[in-house]
Amino acid sequence: MIQAIAVKLILSAIVAIASIYVGLGLKGVDRKLAARMQGRIGPPLRQPFWDVSKLFQKENIVPYHAVDWVFNLMPLVAFTSAIVIMLYMPIGPLKPVLGGFGDLILVVYLFAFPSLAMAIGGFSSGSPIGAIGAQREMVVMMSYELPLAIVVFSRAMILSSGGIEGLTLKLAIDPWSMVGMLGIIGLCLLLASLLMVIPGELAKIPFDQPEAETELAGGVLAEYSGRNMGMFYLADAVKSLAIASLVIALFFPWGISSYFSGLPELGGYAVTAWALDGAFFLLKVFLILLVSVTVVRVVMPRVKIDRASSFYMFTTGAIAAIGMLLIYICINGGF
Amino acid sequence: MAGKSYTLPIGPVHPALKEPTMFKLTVEGEIVTAVDVQPGINHRGIEFIGMRRNPLQVLHLAERICGICSIVHQYSFALASEKAAGITEIPERAQYIRTIMAELERVHSHLLWAGVAAHELGFDTLLHWTWQLREWVQDVLEIISGNRVNYAMYIQGGVRRDISPEVIQKLKVMIADYRAGIDQLCKAFTDDRVFRHRTMGVGVLTYKDAVETCAVGPTTRGSGVHKDVRIDQPFGGYADLDLDYCLPEKMGYENNGDTYAKTLVRLQEVVQSLDIIEFCLDNMPPGPIRWESNMTKLLQHMKKAEGEALGLNEAPRGEMIHYVKLNAGDENVSIWKVRASTYNNILAWTKMLPGCQIADVSIIAAAVDPCIGCMDRVTVVDQDTGKEKLFSNEDFYRASIRKTRAYQRKVSP
Amino acid sequence: MANPNLGLILKQLFSRPYTNRFPVKYAPASMHATMDAVTSGKAQITPPVPAPEHYRGKIAYDREACIGCKMCIKVCPASAIEHIPGPDGKAKGSKVKFYMSRCTFCEMCVEACPKDCIKMTGEFLMADADKNSDALIVKDSGSFAAPAQPAAQQPAPPTA
Numbered sequence: 001m002i003q004a005i006a007v008k009l010i011l012s013a014i015v016a017i018a019s020i021y022v023g024l025g026l027k028g029v030d031r032k033l034a035a036r037m038q039g040r041i042g043p044p045l046r047q048p049f050w051d052v053s054k055l056f057q058k059e060n061i062v063p064y065h066a067v068d069w070v071f072n073l074m075p076l077v078a079f080t081s082a083i084v085i086m087l088y089m090p091i092g093p094l095k096p097v098l099g100g101f102g103d104l105i106l107v108v109y110l111f112a113f114p115s116l117a118m119a120i121g122g123f124s125s126g127s128p129i130g131a132i133g134a135q136r137e138m139v140v141m142m143s144y145e146l147p148l149a150i151v152v153f154s155r156a157m158i159l160s161s162g163g164i165e166g167l168t169l170k171l172a173i174d175p176w177s178m179v180g181m182l183g184i185i186g187l188c189l190l191l192a193s194l195l196m197v198i199p200g201e202l203a204k205i206p207f208d209q210p211e212a213e214t215e216l217a218g219g220v221l222a223e224y225s226g227r228n229m230g231m232f233y234l235a236d237a238v239k240s241l242a243i244a245s246l247v248i249a250l251f252f253p254w255g256i257s258s259y260f261s262g263l264p265e266l267g268g269y270a271v272t273a274w275a276l277d278g279a280f281f282l283l284k285v286f287l288i289l290l291v292s293v294t295v296v297r298v299v300m301p302r303v304k305i306d307r308a309s310s311f312y313m314f315t316t317g318a319i320a321a322i323g324m325l326l327i328y329i330c331i332n333g334g335f
Numbered sequence: 336m337a338g339k340s341y342t343l344p345i346g347p348v349h350p351a352l353k354e355p356t357m358f359k360l361t362v363e364g365e366i367v368t369a370v371d372v373q374p375g376i377n378h379r380g381i382e383f384i385g386m387r388r389n390p391l392q393v394l395h396l397a398e399r400i401c402g403i404c405s406i407v408h409q410y411s412f413a414l415a416s417e418k419a420a421g422i423t424e425i426p427e428r429a430q431y432i433r434t435i436m437a438e439l440e441r442v443h444s445h446l447l448w449a450g451v452a453a454h455e456l457g458f459d460t461l462l463h464w465t466w467q468l469r470e471w472v473q474d475v476l477e478i479i480s481g482n483r484v485n486y487a488m489y490i491q492g493g494v495r496r497d498i499s500p501e502v503i504q505k506l507k508v509m510i511a512d513y514r515a516g517i518d519q520l521c522k523a524f525t526d527d528r529v530f531r532h533r534t535m536g537v538g539v540l541t542y543k544d545a546v547e548t549c550a551v552g553p554t555t556r557g558s559g560v561h562k563d564v565r566i567d568q569p570f571g572g573y574a575d576l577d578l579d580y581c582l583p584e585k586m587g588y589e590n591n592g593d594t595y596a597k598t599l600v601r602l603q604e605v606v607q608s609l610d611i612i613e614f615c616l617d618n619m620p621p622g623p624i625r626w627e628s629n630m631t632k633l634l635q636h637m638k639k640a641e642g643e644a645l646g647l648n649e650a651p652r653g654e655m656i657h658y659v660k661l662n663a664g665d666e667n668v669s670i671w672k673v674r675a676s677t678y679n680n681i682l683a684w685t686k687m688l689p690g691c692q693i694a695d696v697s698i699i700a701a702a703v704d705p706c707i708g709c710m711d712r713v714t715v716v717d718q719d720t721g722k723e724k725l726f727s728n729e730d731f732y733r734a735s736i737r738k739t740r741a742y743q744r745k746v747s748p
Numbered sequence: 749m750a751n752p753n754l755g756l757i758l759k760q761l762f763s764r765p766y767t768n769r770f771p772v773k774y775a776p777a778s779m780h781a782t783m784d785a786v787t788s789g790k791a792q793i794t795p796p797v798p799a800p801e802h803y804r805g806k807i808a809y810d811r812e813a814c815i816g817c818k819m820c821i822k823v824c825p826a827s828a829i830e831h832i833p834g835p836d837g838k839a840k841g842s843k844v845k846f847y848m849s850r851c852t853f854c855e856m857c858v859e860a861c862p863k864d865c866i867k868m869t870g871e872f873l874m875a876d877a878d879k880n881s882d883a884l885i886v887k888d889s890g891s892f893a894a895p896a897q898p899a900a901q902q903p904a905p906p907t908a
Binding site: 391392393394398399460461463464468477478481487496500523633 | 824854855881
């Protein structure tokens with residue numbers, strides 16, 4: 001028992017550290033590519049690491065009017081909850097570390113946590129800019145929850161039609177092979193709506209109203225500095241990895257090692273196969289973030305908050321709902 | 336919605352503002368209900384410095400009022416001091432070169448504005464693209480004058496550098512390329528759905544408000560007001576040109592004074608400026624470029640001159656006025672007063688901002704192309720206490736009434 | 749739904765960045781070490797974009813040709829020129845010196861000079877921690893009549 005707990009703890013620590021590194025690396029790639037798309041040179045790939053290490057060395061200023069314990073606690077909450085999401089995610093060939101202790105519903109709620117922490121932090125900062133940012137954060141969050149929930153439940157519907165526990169994240173189940181032609185169209189729509197949710201979830205242009213540099217001067221983050229700011233920065237990096245992992249877990253849970261035979265093994269473990277699958281996983285994460293974050297934030301301006309809300313509630317929600325309907329017809333009508 | 340209203344400060348330093356100024360918004364939820372503009376943070380006392388220097392020195396000081404519309408300040412000051420000193424025979428070639436420089440600057444100023452507007456909307460790709468385009472006009476300005484900003488081109492009675500035939504060739508290539516580039520830029524701005532959504536119907540300045548707040552330049556032309564110094568009171572090379580007001584209706588949009596209309600006005604003006612430059616290059620008369628090339632003689636003339644004059648000019652942001660008074664025997668400029676275009680335009684904020692969303696504040700504020708460096712002129716510092724006091728319109732009004740009363744008492748005891 | 753800017757960003761992604769090259773690609777860990785390596789010839793830096801022909805840069809001053817007429821001081825808007833009286837405090841043999849930290853590079857002194865003993869060079873690297881350092885005060889740049897000195901035209905190596 002104790003041994004099992006110790007293994008889980010060690011694995012959790014490894015996953016946490018690895019996801020911080022990968023998350024920051026992805027941020028670097030995102031910044032570099034965005035810069036090149038805009039005709040700039042852009043920062044070096046290691047810039048996010050420098051940024052974080054600098055932030056952690058800097059003075060941590062708490063505003064005079066802030067509720068200081070909430071103000072200082074919220075970055076920690078955001079950061080830890082982002083890490084905890086990763087512990088529930090299947091990462092490439094690895095099964096989720098805490099797979100036995102929760103399912104997809106928990107993960108969806110965990111995704112709300114960093115945003116919630118940011119909003120509370122904004123409210124507690126005592127600045128009107130932070131308060132407006134926090135209001136916007138809540139509005140955006142409530143809006144994208146609807147399409148997110150529809151996607152998760154549609155997937156559960158497919159899985160339970162095949163006699164599998166619908167909300168599990170433990171098994172790499174390919175939903176595409178479980179539905180007919182109509183269902184595949186439905187899945188495409190669901191994938192599209194999930195990709196649309198990502199910029200809102202990560203507060204990136206065009207849905208970065210909570211931070212909105214030119215309108216609110218950083219919004220929820222306006223009063224944060226030093227270590228607290230660094231914590232939010234890390235939370236953001238890990239969260240972008242986590243949301244990409246969610247897309248992979250729901251829609252693309254394949255590895256490529258099974259297509260190769262005779263991969264060398266080390267001491268009875270399929271090390272090469274794992275490395276191959278791990279690299280393929282990273283490639284998938286990169287492609288998902290490229291399509292849904294980097295390109296989108298480069299080609300679009302920021303939209304207004306009412307527009308963002310209606311986009312998620314109606315446009316994305318409708319796309320997801322149609323997808324769900326198609327899948328329902330496919331499963332129950334036998335198309 | 337009976338929400339609690341609170342004050343949201345924008346400034347003195349804010350990412351949406353490129354220069355320090357301050358306005359306080361009263362906000363209910365996401366809606367702005369009232370605006371209080373509190374300028375005066377970028378005051379540098381440049382007029383005070385100017386009144387301790389001779390007109391030739393002030394010419395280059397005037398340029399440094401603003402980094403973007405620098406040459407129009409020099410242009411206005413040159414016009415005013417020439418009028419005051421009675422210099423009338425400015426060579427035609429010099430006037431054409433003056434016009435070319437002013438129009439080149441308008442191109443770069445409007446492109447800069449377009450980039451800033453895109454940035455205010457979080458559209459950094461368009462910002463970088465616009466500024467790529469702008470780099471070229473800056474290079475041309477550098478080739479002509481020797482520097483990218485603060486061109487030091489004008490002098491009383493002419494210009495200081497000629498435009499050589501090689502540079503004319505370069506300019507023509509640039510203009511041809513710019514026409515294609517501006518075309519693409521117009522498409523990028525007008526085709527983008529989010530941009531249209533963010534600017535149409537946002538920050539509306541009605542015709543009535545535009546006239547009442549005495550707004551100038553593209554801000555007021557967006558509302559359909561026919562106001563342009565280059566056309567109303569032609570000066571320099573503009574007198575030979577057949578110009579027309581740039582109005583949004585020419586691009587198939589209503590003259591409703593919203594931010595989109597102002598964008599269209601500016602984009603049109605870039606093309607108009609290119610036309611003007613091309614005309615001036617094609618019709619540039621030969622001849623001298625200076626009324627008096629000996630600087631000692633020029634200084635002597637200015638020293639002997641007595642008079643006062645206004646120099647009017649159409650800056651990229653609108654009408655700008657320099658008032659200059661010269662006293663005979665006094666080497667220095669006796670009185671120098673600048674009224675830059677932003678001083679008028681900033682009042683339009685109070686009409687445009689109430690009722691908008693917080694998200695729109697930055698683009699509305701940017702829509703008048705505020706140039707705070709130009710505007711902030713009056714700060715009064717109490718020497719005994721060291722306290723600063725900014726004079727508002729009302730203070731001036733009261734002070735003026737007090738003074739009138741005092742004179743009345745003096746005249747009729 | 750096609751975004752009008754998609755083509756633009758794809759084109760820019762695969763073409764060279766528009767930004768001018770920085771002297772070194774990214775900020776080095778130690779600026780002093782890099783500077784030393786560059787001055788000793790071990791490392792290369794990207795040279796600055798050349799200034800155009802009529803660029804208004806650092807002032808060059810021919811002290812010998814100067815007659816001390818003070819015309820340049822009269823027209824200088826920034827009071828960047830100091831008058832140095834001649835021997836025994838007389839006007840005869842008086843000279844000037846230029847404080848580049850105050851200079852606004854308007855070229856008025858160059859035009860006003862009756863002896864053409866002032867000119868503006870293409871040198872623009874004038875950053876210094878001390879605004880009164882010797883590098884920023886022009887006292888004498890040698891005679892202009894002598895064959896053109898190539899050293900005056902090229903930007904001096906920045907001091908570490």
